[in-house]
Amino acid sequence: MDKTDIKQAGLKVTLPRVKILEILEASGKGEGPRHLRAEDVYRRLLERGEEIGLATVYRVLTQFVEAGLVCRHNFEGGQSVFELDRGVHHDHLVCMKCGRVVEFMDEAIEARQEAIATQHGFTLEDHTLVIHGLCPRCQKPA
Amino acid sequence: MDKTDIKQAGLKVTLPRVKILEILEASGKGEGPRHLRAEDVYRRLLERGEEIGLATVYRVLTQFVEAGLVCRHNFEGGQSVFELDRGVHHDHLVCMKCGRVVEFMDEAIEARQEAIATQHGFTLEDHTLVIHGLCPRCQKPA
């Protein structure tokens, strides 16, 4: 994931785009959560001393999603989260209390979805599966 | 679903609440789509000549959800849709083009989710599964 990918997406290689890609790459690699809201990306850019506008962050993230470099998820209430697209599909387990996110992938579920779509005459283009619960830590008495 | 349910939820039986419940009951029974946005409910109230504020619609829908009378879903970008809770869990197939919604329920998927949550130490409280695709009508060449 680097400048080459940006270019191949038909986008010019600009500083904001490169920096945003860096932020996304750093996420989930020990540096905090993998899934970031636009606001989080913006804040991290500021922390790194980059003067990039929030509107640009939104624009670039949207372009990256369209280019297939990034995935967007709408976990809940209005806010979208973004993560680098690693090319492997997966779904999410989200803790209702602390917001922790765990990824998983289940062949059986994937297969059943395909079957259900077909059964109703639909073509399956995409899907969203989010399991909400309490993570091990949050289940413990406060 | 009537005034009794409102009362049992610890809410006063007011005209707005009764009317909103009526709108939800009428939906999905031949009268348009089953899933309504707050705005849709509001519009239908106006059509029926009821002078109920949009803020009240939001407040009442939220209270109904908390009382378990209504389910809220966040199909996509920001907007929530509401439907009367019939007590039977189900997931959704949503057409990406026309927005048509088909409900389904699959034991195999439900079981797998429980297994996955447990496997990661999570307690399963709830889940959201939305399959996006093209419905039979929208697959046909325009």
Add this chain to the structure above:
DNA sequence: AATAAAATGTGAAGCTTTTGCATCTTTTGG
């Protein structure tokens, strides 16, 4: 290096949803 095309920053605007507060309605108990 000059030019054309595209991207950015800023601030304002858009949308959905929530909130504050004065007023009105329902409920309760006499």
Add this chain to the structure above:
DNA sequence: CCAAAAGATGCAAAAGCTTCACATTTTATT
């Protein structure tokens, strides 16, 4: 059935996230 208390409503304003408009700056091209 009426009065008081508790709760609900409407309106308008505010909030939160995201997008837009447009002048300015940067990238890619020749």
